[in-house]
Amino acid sequence: MAGDKTGRAFGTGENLFMQLTDAKAMEIALEIMTRTMPFFKRNRNSMTDQDLIVKPDGSPVTTRDLAGQALYVLLLERALHLPPGELQMCGEETSEMLEGSGASDLRMRVCELLAVEGFRISQSTIGSVISRGSLRPEQGSGSTHWICDPIDGTKRYLSGHVYSTCLAFVRKGALVAGAIGVPDLPATGAKEVIRPGGAGTLVGAYRGGGAFQADGGNPLEHLTRLRVRPYSCDSPRVRVARSLGNIPFGPRLKQSLEAAGVEGIPVQVDNQSKYAALVTDRVDLIAQTGLSKDSPCSWDYAPGVLIAEEFGVVVKDGANKPFDFDTGSRLLCNNGVRCAHSSLYDPLFSTDEPS
Template identity: 30%
Template sequence: MFDVYRKETEIAVRAVSEAVQLVRAIQAEVQSPSMQKEDYSPVTVADFAAQALIAFHLKENLPHDVLVAEEDSSVLQNAQGEEILRNIVDAVRRLLPLADRDTVSAWIDRGSGELCSRFWVLDPVDGTKGFLRGGQCVVALALIEDGRVVLGVLGCPNLDQDLRPALGGDGSIVLAVRGQGSWVAPLQGEFLQRLQVSTERSPTRARLLRSFESAHTDEEKMAKLIDALAIQPTPIPMDSQAKIAVLAAGHAELIFRLNPPGQPDRRENIWDQAPGSLVVQEAGGRVTDWMGHELDFTAGRQLNRNLGVVVSNGHLHGAALQAIQNLGVDPSTEHA
């Protein structure tokens, strides 16, 4: 179906589909031990197991490709991580029976690659808090060439094929290839349906997707943006890049990424934005920073040259950027 990146697409979809099945199984159990990263977001067995599985697929099929991913196994190589590592290995063995401690650790650490002219980015479980509470999370994978995202895949265990929330449902896979559109398929099927953003042009009718966790955003600034745009629908809370898939399917129009109070220096990780950005763009929407600049995926593991993120159906992007400017908010104080 796809004229370019056919091999990469097949490998990515297969790898993400298997990872989503693994994540769903672990989420259903959710009794696995977890620990805390330095940034206090939960690290789960699912994170490491999904990363190991996808890294394995890339190693076997595209051995020269570089992977830049969220996790590394160093936090597992101590007494605290020993039980978690055993659980990770057990999880991976469900799909790769010959996996052991050393191979799983090596697969995880393939994600420590450096940015280059061609590399993959992976968030093995985007939305770990949503995962832990049984809500929305995604497996997010993208291929970047010469600074441009050319392939993006979102594995959505708790969105149906219409990309509406369906906890415990069949799940879906969202796929975007540059120049060839955004598509969705059931997790266990092959039927592809093309995605298209909504045609809504009135800010007052815009459906806004926002972080489920209030600690992940700035409530005061979000309220000011909603008032400035005179948005009438109640904002929809949702975890992870599942928000991106929902917007790309035409079920919402706006997403603002705002730094929480007290975290002025926080930057977006590239794996949190690269897969979803292409999904939205290929569905007809726009993704920029607060100044209207395209996201720059060449400046390291974070978006070091961008200030904030705005996602829209395209029709409302100008109004969203104008609202930010009218508020007199200096993004440099938010994402310095």
């Protein structure tokens, strides 16, 4: 399969969407991220106050998020030879903030970002492009669709910390493929999670085929299979993915670590960057209970949980249940996430019964 920056489509045939294999879906996700990762990195430092919008729930969204979703839509349509309106993609962003005469400056900024990428979209149609990636599948429908979070960790994007960009593929309600790009996580070298990182880290997976790390310049020619190494029970320390700031471990996790006789060392990495950190040996444990009353969004977990599973670790939610992606845009049956090699997961969580 071919794909490049000249605008040629990835793959051949009239319509690849309905005949995608899981492996091909991962390849397409990896190829597309060779375009989106540099886009987000290149446009990060030119942000102004006019590029920032606050959603009704108080969370930030930027013109980069909106242009990024449009870019994913356009690149997927091109890769799959789909006419406008046929793509099935559940993306985080919607076009509501670009509606009305008062949003003309925002529309202009988004269109300018896309023009640099070779897509000339008018202000009158940019909303419809973004909306082509705003599918909200019905619960239990067995939907086949893509899931996209253009910038997972917008607050981190704004503050200069590690963020990710994510694309996943769901077939008949099951998460089967996807990729995570972390532009500021070094692909090689130091195992610590640090900011500057050259081309960044690009990882992907497909169901039953394994997890892989890709070369950001030519991902399909340089794929490295990622396999988990057993955690040494003799090690007194466990690197635990944590949100930024001096946030203490919750009482449940702290008790589990103490009972297992290990010390938790916090590593500041969150959003779906934490899955890339896990499979590239920067952290040993992801443990988020998920205490929010609101059901989490699918784009906050896909494709991360699949990549971790294919890497070879145990992956369950905060209640020790497997993940169900056939519940619409939100994970109605899950909350939180816990990932670790079985030699670490079992001592920490094996006594927890699924609830």
